[in-house]
Amino acid sequence: MTTPLTFSTSSRPDGTCVLAVVGEIDMSNAETFATALAGAAVRATKGQLVVDLTKVEYLDSAGLAALFAHADQIQILATPLLAPVLTISGLADLTAVHTG
Template structure:
């Protein structure tokens, strides 16, 4: 059974592309995240793709693998919930991660 995950890509007025994920990312749907990320990366015109994980409640190693492989071409928006796992796996050293600041990046 596939875990619930909703993925939507939007373009901001400044031209940046944001891929928003809502739900849980695990081995049952990490291929969906990979496909959506790769598709959105084709539309960013040399800019980093912004992957918004602020509404992701669970992220396992399969999802982290998707992000790690693409770290040089993405920026991540995350919540404090995902902060420890993004830090321990090294993503915070490989790409920009917004939202982990004490004030939520505001």
């Protein structure tokens, strides 16, 4: 069974692409997440992509792997509960992680 996960893509006034993710990212839907992330990375006209994880309730290692694949191009918005996972995994050493 696939865990529910939704995405929306928008642009900030400065042209930065934002991929907003809602739900849980786990091994059942990590490939879908990776595909959405790759597509948003291609559309990022400024070269920078903000991945908004503030409405993500769960993130496992499969989701982290998808984020690591784009670490050089993304910034992450995360909840205070998710931020430690990004730090412990080492992802915060490779890209900016902002809590909100």
